[in-house]
Amino acid sequence: xxxxxxxxxxxxxxxxxxxxxxxxxxxxxxxxxxxxxxxxxxxxxxxxxxxxxxxxxxxxxxxxxxxxxxxxxxxxxxxxxxxxxxxxxxxxxxxxxxxxxxxxxxxxxxxxxxxxxxxxxxxxxxxxxxxxxxxxxxxxxxxxxxxxxxxxxxxxxxxxxxxxxxxxxxxxxxxxxxxxxxxxxxxxxxxxxxxxxxxxxxxxxxxxxxxxxxxxxxxxxxxxxxxxxxxxxxx
Numbered sequence: 001x002x003x004x005x006x007x008x009x010x011x012x013x014x015x016x017x018x019x020x021x022x023x024x025x026x027x028x029x030x031x032x033x034x035x036x037x038x039x040x041x042x043x044x045x046x047x048x049x050x051x052x053x054x055x056x057x058x059x060x061x062x063x064x065x066x067x068x069x070x071x072x073x074x075x076x077x078x079x080x081x082x083x084x085x086x087x088x089x090x091x092x093x094x095x096x097x098x099x100x101x102x103x104x105x106x107x108x109x110x111x112x113x114x115x116x117x118x119x120x121x122x123x124x125x126x127x128x129x130x131x132x133x134x135x136x137x138x139x140x141x142x143x144x145x146x147x148x149x150x151x152x153x154x155x156x157x158x159x160x161x162x163x164x165x166x167x168x169x170x171x172x173x174x175x176x177x178x179x180x181x182x183x184x185x186x187x188x189x190x191x192x193x194x195x196x197x198x199x200x201x202x203x204x205x206x207x208x209x210x211x212x213x214x215x216x217x218x219x220x221x222x223x224x225x226x227x228x229x230x231x232x233x234x235x
Contacts, residue, residue: 001078001085002229004028008048008076009091014068018050021074022061029078037077037084037155044199049075049088056143056184056192056201056209068094071104073211077155084155086180087227088213089235099187100208103140107185107210108235110134110142114163114181118216118223124159124170131183132164141190143209146201148182151215175220182213 007028008021026047029036036047044058051059051073052066059073066072075088090104110131117126127148135142148161159171163183186192188207195202203209212235216223228234 001029001034001076001087002227002234003032004078005074005076005087005089006229006232006234008074009089012066012072012074012091012093014094015065017063017065018048018052018059018061018072019063021050022046022048025076033080035079037079037086038075041077041155047076049073051075051200051209051211053208054203054206056186056203057146057211058199058201060197060199066093069096069100070094071096071100071208071210073209075211075213082153084151084153085215085227086151086155086182086213087215088182088211090210090212102138103185103187103208103210106135106138106140107183108212110163110183110185111181111212111214114183115214115216115223115225118173118179118181118218120173120175120218120220120222122173123168124161124173125165126167127179127181128162128165129167135163135183135185140185140187143184143186143192144190145192146184148180148213150178151180152178173218175218177218178215178226179218180213180215182211184209184211
């Protein structure tokens with residue numbers, strides 16, 4: 001799945017449609033023996049969630065063609081031997097503005113600040129607090145209506161992992177827990193609205209939005225990111 005997302009990052013260029021990226025993602029997974037996790041989940045009709053610019057999450061692939069300066073959030077899930085993985089990253093389409101670059105950088109950093117708190121003896125909200133404080137220190141806002149989640153033999157399991165809140169709250173983290181940690185960050189207000197397609201969430205003020213996600217397992221020493229490529233760098 002990580003390799004699929006990195007391949008999609010290379011494919012996301014001006015003139016390419018998000019529907020073409022969806023077909024690419026499905027073919028990539030199936031050729032490697034994985035099953036798309038999103039397709040058919042709650043009647044979702046695609047393999048990939050492709051969210052452009054002000055679209056926060058759950059963007060439906062379409063014939064819309066990417067343009068120079070867009071940012072594109074790619075969210076992908078896969079099932080391998082009965083277990084689910086979930087990951088996302090936001091990529092530039094050609095040259096993007098300095099503010100968009102900063103949004104992507106801060107959101108990616110927030111993800112790793114959260115992952116750093118995913119360790120035995122920490123509370124669940126320590127992850128949430130780490131994400132929120134980093135994002136807000138840079139003048140952005142965390143989306144509050146959506147959250148990370150447990151994951152394993154189902155795509156969404158307990159516990160939910162908000163991207164905001166005070167530290168030291170919620171269940172203690174224990175080895176063996178598997179979590180999908182996913183900051184969703186708006187350049188403006190944290191408020192969102194759902195479009196008429198009943199799926200696509202957009203920032204209410206139409207500010208840019210970014211989304212980064214990894215699936216991690218709590219270990220005795222800390223945590224391990226499960227959604228990294230076997231070779232090379234991830235995100």
